[in-house]
Amino acid sequence: MSVPFPRSTIIGYPRIGPRRELKKALEAYWSGQMDGESLEREARRIREATYARLTDLGLDPHGSAIPASFSLYDQVLDTAVVLGAVPDRFADLPDGDGVLDLDAYFTLARGDAGRPPLEMTKWFDTNYHYLVPEIGEHSPFTLSAGTLLRDVDEAAEAGYRVRPTVIGPVTFLLLSKAAHGAGPSFSPLDRLDDVLPLYADLLRLLAGRGVRWVQFDEPALAADWALPEERIREAVGRAYGRLAEGTEHPAILVTTPYGSPGTHLAALAATGVDAVHLDLVRGAVPSPADLALLWGKTLVAGVVDGRNVWKADLRAAAATLDALRTDGVALSVATSTSLQHVPHDTGAEPALDTRLRSWLSFADQKVREVTVLAQHAAHPGAVERDIAAASRVLGERTGARGVARPEVRARAAALTPSDAERRPYPERRAAQQAVLGLPLLPTTTIGSFPQTADVRSARARKAKGTLSEGGYEAALQDEIRRVIGLQEELGFDVLVHGEPERNDMVQYFAEHLEGFDVTQHGWVQSYGSRCTRPSLLWGDVARAAPMTVPWTSFAQSLTDKPVKGMLTGPVTILAWSFVRNDQPLAETAVQVALALRDEVEDLERSGTRIIQVDEPALRELLPLRRAEQAAYLDWAVRAFRVATSSAGPATQIHTHLCYSEFGAVISAIDGLDADVTSIEAARSRMEVVHDLEDHGFGRGVGPGVYDIHSPRVPEAEEIRVLLQRAVRHIPAAQVWVNPDCGLKTRGYREVEESLRNLVDAARAVRASASIPG
Ligand SMILES: Nc1nc2c(c(=O)[nH]1)N[C@@H](CNc1ccc(C(=O)N[C@@H](CCC(=O)N[C@@H](CCC(=O)N[C@@H](CCC(=O)O)C(=O)O)C(=O)O)C(=O)O)cc1)CN2
């Protein structure tokens, strides 16, 4: 019999540190300013501080309630390393005593001169990015559990019995891609039987270290995949049937965050696993029949939202827990997902409006909510005061000024279909060509130029008050002058102002729109050491004044070439913010769209002839279950069109997409009705042009020809080959030439050279392309 599962837990905690200590240590190490020993020491300090903090907040330090969920870079990479699933090109990396050396680990994550890193992609429907393991038909697996064992021992030394967390075998293989050279019918899940013995060995090793509970994360069970559902269900049953066999292993918790496991729940419940976690925020509350399946196990009820920052409705959560009370099923309380998606502590935000702050719950506050609800589950009525206090706050939030603004709602309600409709494309195309007179294969960039240390430091000094508004503005104008000058010198056809005024493409707009607030320290890991501060969208959204017009107009005053206005689209603004949870996303999207519509009108009025509205997160919010996708794409496309459709026919609307595979949503992209769509393509060697061709995409497209995620400078010849490939599949008259994405994370040296090569390549192809019609 296993030891009981703790009454309260969380399934993961932020790793970056309350003041981004891990980010700073990693970047210092990578730049050679910190040695490996110091980095390891800092990481250990962060882990121990986390255990101490979680103990203070009420998790049992000895009862396996604290997850050992730390990672130096990414949890999927960590599991790949545990399984020895390292692609061939890294075969020569040193691996001493079962612990991959630090530099080897970072080489997998970041690549080196001769080797590209593992590919990075979105983690479910979040703004977190994981590294994609590459699994071939015969890739060897070898257990390398050193880091996991070290974490357990180190915690024990400090007085904690923690719960190791690993990505479960089904999710690990579903998230992997087939290694280069695998047959067309191969899928990494075919290797399930080859990884299970390693997982079983791992369990034995952990048991030997005194571990009582192990957590296997299986978020993949909450999504639909290309493989048939039965195939995955069978894999779940086989995997956990095997791992839960016998008694010589720690008890097993399987988590299913980000949605409902659907029919996989029965498969899981039929195995000997000891506890199952359900996401009861995004996923459905199980029926009595489903509950009966869990007889003899612990149901770890994820009732506290791990994706959002609003104080929990404790009364509703308590009612959910009451409904789950079932004979023979032990109940434990948890978060719906890992807390890696939320900032550490609202206590770090003294500058935030006190009213708004009282509505918020970051990671540390959520741990408290979990422990309060666990007390309710054990002794109904015991925490009535806390529950009543939470309801009071919720009531205040509902009635607070700015949360429901009649004029904003009336405007959204008055929208008609024609407000989301522009003139037919052929008419627009002719009008735009008359105004713009662009050459074949026009060249442009995606918007941002390198964010220099000077620009960031100017922004930090302005925030501190040591640089005046005027001084800041002058510094940014200097930067815009440099960016315009550079683009003119390089010979670009459509220029940008470079976005130096933006700390982040979403936060900048949040700082200028009503209904939003921003935090000082609310950082959330996006990938590796990179973080964002998601904005807080708490009220009805409206635009008080133009947000971008002065910068764009200033840039336009410096050149005769057209300067593109640059906005972030409604879906992306929602995806990268913490959004109010008291109304459907679709309604909030329309409000943001209307605020952007005002900006589009002002840009147009000030003489801007081209306006780009970025939607890199269009694919990110796509529901994990197919059945819900059409409804989402419908409102997402409509929001974009509401934002852009007031533009006259001669105004050219661009959009930009990146950070995802867009093949699955090509129809929706077409539905945006943008005149020009730039889309990430260089990293995948132009694969997307096939999707565009098959779809018969009829308007302008700029498949990226320069991978901006790496400091490598592409040769003109290489870019020319990509462009040639593009014009073989898409009529040259439709093709634009641009990088994959913005240049803000790059340095000027490599950018200048790369852009010069890009313009050279465009000229070469222009000279050779036949102009149809
Ligand atoms: N929100 C969002 N999500 C996104 C993206 C994106 O651009 N934005 N891109 C995709 C990939 N994700 C990314 C996420 C973050 C970064 C990134 O570079 N983040 C920066 C922070 C950018 C920022 O907010 N900068 C601020 C504040 C920077 C800062 O740390 N300031 C220092 C002081 C600065 C100084 O004195 O030099 C401090 O506060 O301590 C600014 O420029 O003003 C980082 O982690 O370092 C890149 C890609 C998908 N999701």
Ligand SMILES: [Zn+2]
């Ligand atoms: Zn982009």
